[in-house]
Amino acid sequence: MGAIKIAVAGAAGRMGRMLIESTIKDEGAELVAAVDQASQPSVGKTAGELVGLSCDVPVTADVEAAVAAADCLIDFTRPQGTLAHLALCRKHRTAIVIGTTGFEADGKQAIAEAAKEIPVVFSSNMSVGANTVFKLLDVASRILAQGYDIEIVEAHHRLKVDAPSGTALRMGEIVAKALGRDLKACAVYGREGVTGERDPSTIGFATVRGGDIVGDHTVMYCGIGERVEISHKAGSRMPYALGALRAARFLAGKANGLFDMQDVLGLR
Numbered sequence: 068m069g070a071i072k073i074a075v076a077g078a079a080g081r082m083g084r085m086l087i088e089s090t091i092k093d094e095g096a097e098l099v100a101a102v103d104q105a106s107q108p109s110v111g112k113t114a115g116e117l118v119g120l121s122c123d124v125p126v127t128a129d130v131e132a133a134v135a136a137a138d139c140l141i142d143f144t145r146p147q148g149t150l151a152h153l154a155l156c157r158k159h160r161t162a163i164v165i166g167t168t169g170f171e172a173d174g175k176q177a178i179a180e181a182a183k184e185i186p187v188v189f190s191s192n193m194s195v196g197a198n199t200v201f202k203l204l205d206v207a208s209r210i211l212a213q214g215y216d217i218e219i220v221e222a223h224h225r226l227k228v229d230a231p232s233g234t235a236l237r238m239g240e241i242v243a244k245a246l247g248r249d250l251k252a253c254a255v256y257g258r259e260g261v262t263g264e265r266d267p268s269t270i271g272f273a274t275v276r277g278g279d280i281v282g283d284h285t286v287m288y289c290g291i292g293e294r295v296e297i298s299h300k301a302g303s304r305m306p307y308a309l310g311a312l313r314a315a316r317f318l319a320g321k322a323n324g325l326f327d328m329q330d331v332l333g334l335r
């Protein structure tokens with residue numbers, strides 16, 4: 068099989084640049100397009116200029132041409148952008164890897180619908196480490212099902228726009244499922260004022276935003292006399308980008324289907 072042809076959306080973004088760099092450096096992948104919003108100063112530059120590497124692929128605002136040229140679009144943008152890009156992938160039968168977080172239920176539904184026609188990897192965290200933690204949480208939650216209060220704490224950089232993070236929400240879903248609870252019914256997003264004692268059936272979320280924190284997540288199981296904490300801390304965005312490229316490769320040759328990184332990594 069030849070090199071997989073990759074298009075990157077949100078080219079000038081924090082993840083976009085990391086994806087361009089890792090695609091250029093990957094011998095099994097070829098960067099065929101890099102797209103961004105027409106208003107971005109990056110449009111008109113080359114992808115190489117964005118990351119300080121040699122690569123003449125122009126950054127354009129023509130998502131349709133990018134999708135038509137690629138085997139797979141890798142999209143880490145915003146929900147509105149991703150959903151517009153998804154429609155074009157569907158039109159051109161191009162695979163898509165979606166790292167964007169912050170979707171409402173209707174956006175997730177649109178992704179599931181598209182995946183009936185094209186192959187999609189949709190995962191709130193593409194890193195091997197975070198996906199290992201997802202697996203550990205299922206085990207820990209079953210063992211610590213009684214007598215432990217569960218709280219999820221996440222910290223990210225000051226420019227992140229959604230909260231809690233997609234990863235924290237996914238962690239909550241995994242924990243709730245393992246405990247036979249419905250996250251929608253038992254999640255508590257932050258506390259303030261006279262809250263009363265903690266309801267043991269709840270799963271609490273706390274969000275920290277500041278500086279350049281790449282992404283920290285900790286699930287705390289707080290018992291009487293002991294506490295278990297399972298953490299993932301990212302020191303670089305490269306693991307997310309490498310995971311996304313791995314996901315793009317996983318989709319090659321697939322006709323359709325909705326997958327996540329657990330599928331890509333064989334952790335199901």
Ligand SMILES: NC(=O)C1=CN([C@@H]2O[C@H](COP(=O)(O)OP(=O)(O)OC[C@H]3O[C@@H](n4cnc5c(N)ncnc54)[C@H](OP(=O)(O)O)[C@@H]3O)[C@@H](O)[C@H]2O)C=CC1
Nearest residue numbers: 077080081082143144145148166167168190191192193307
């Ligand atoms: N799944 C995972 O492993 C990871 C997921 N993420 C998620 O990826 C997303 C992007 O994160 P990050 O790179 O830090 O964000 P940035 O803000 O740095 O980059 C986002 C890029 O998308 C562009 N964009 C914004 N809105 C639209 C739109 N409507 N249509 C097209 N393009 C758009 C931005 O352009 P402009 O600047 O002009 O707005 C920018 O180029 C977030 O949802 C984040 O949570 C991040 C890291 C890992």
Ligand SMILES: O=C(O)C1=N[C@H](C(=O)O)C[C@H](O)C1
Nearest residue numbers: 168191192227232233234282
């Ligand atoms: O916006 C980010 O930076 C990140 N977003 C993802 C999320 O919302 O979980 C993944 C990672 O934590 C970094």
